[in-house]
Amino acid sequence: MDSKSSACSSPNPNPTLGPSKLMLAFRFLRALSLVRRTTPASSRTCRGRRIERAAYASMAYTAGASRAWSRAVLRRLHHRARRRAVAPRRLSTTAGNRAEALRRLVPGGGGMDYCTLLEETADYIKCLSMQVELMQGIVDSASSYGP
């Protein structure tokens, strides 16, 4: 979506420091405000999806282009902006294909070796938990005022 791409600016210039909570908050809040402004209030589910996309986008931009998963997320977002792609199906894990299940979960996990996959998973989990923490904080502070 154009609104999404305009909401997100250049990626993190300090990749070595790791994902920064402040930058994440900044980006996400900006994207959130954009979503609020552009979506009509009637379409609830649409807005929910857009917010989710904004969350992933801000995560990916904060993580920077040095991570394979962030690049894959951005690729997926940009591609989806042009054509409506279906979300990948997620099969349950069985004894044999744990690594495959992990590959399906972590964006960009298909094209990397096991060792790199584990590394990317660690970074992905870090960023995801930061994002969840941020969103939970926003919801908490919002709920304390709204009816």
Next chain:
Amino acid sequence: MQHGSREVRGGMAASALHDDHGPQQIQNPGLHDDFFDQMLSGLPSAWPDLGNPKSPWDASAAQKLFRIDLAGKPPDESQPEAATEGLRYASYDEATMLASRLSQSQGSGGSSPTGEAMMLQLNNHHILPAVGLSRTAVGGGVGESGLLPLPLTLGSCGAADPRIIVETPRDEMDPPFESPDHNGGEELYNGLGGSIRAAQPGTGQHFHHPQNYGGAAAPAGVGQGPAASASSGGGTPPQKQKVRARRGQATDPHSIAERLRRERIAERMKALQELVPNGNKTDKASMLDEIIDYVKFLQLQVKVLSMSRLGGAAAVAPLVADVSTEGPGGRAGANGAAAGGNNDSLRATEHRVAKMMEEDMGSAMQYLQGKGLCLMPISLASAISSAACRPSAGGLVPAPPAPPTSAAAAAAESPAASSSASALTVQSAAADATAPKR
């Protein structure tokens, strides 16, 4: 002499061609453990060239080696070969002593570089044909040069993996040694140099000669095995007899790479264990299951939170642009559209700050402070705005310039909801009240 050196050179060339691990023979010379220093200190001046791992195949160095041995002996056609034969065995024995001493010093030691292990293995292979050759005729150049560098490389590359090298020669070399012990041994030491033997009879000589070499080559010699180990005891801990290769410690480059890979994977798994709650599973499979479940859970949380945000969306007025409409008359425009004349400057500021934040947080903070703005956590902003909402709390608003009460009240009157939740940048109420008044 020339003949011998030419042979050696030829042999080196041949072995270099045969040797597919050739490039790895030039090993990292920066290994200075005690043993290495000891060895080098024991070398005569001619040897430092040989000790130099960059030129283990140096022909001139090898020549010097021969000259040490043959000093004073009448030059003889057969002598270089004979000397090299004797040298071969002497070197081999010295090599095993060196190797065992290396194993002492690095028994617990670190990783054996792949190249060195392979180099030693290669030399093993060279030893075997050398043994066979010496029995029959003058050894080929391959054999000699194969053995020649053996003590050299062992000395120069201190961290070699001696467990392997010591094992193989012992196992494979000893039987051949056993059978022809008497006749073969005599034969060998005949080859050692008719001239040497001519001087003194007996097998004592063959100890003497290697002793020369032992002095030259290393503090270890065949004859002075125990003495040498005692002398080198300073550098090597006295754990001997550990010559068997440990299980799983093959020198195969594939298995070494495999081992490195496994170690890396173990590291990553440990890092993941700390991130994932309930990450105390010892089983790798269950750990992977936990990781997968946790990732799924986090992704689900993002989804749920983004859906639930809809309810509070009205209450969420995310940024400075919206917050700034708190100014007088901002009541109508507090939610939703942040249109307003007093907004533009703030929006420009916001963009400017955003850009600066991308580059350098410090300068962004300074810029904000220069403007009389600050960053504060959302919860704090909520608390302040809620406090500011109540007219009675107007005086409590922390603003450097004391705001006129009416202005503060007016600013505070704007619905708290607009500034409540997600304002990242919050203007102090005074600044809010005063700035838009233009």
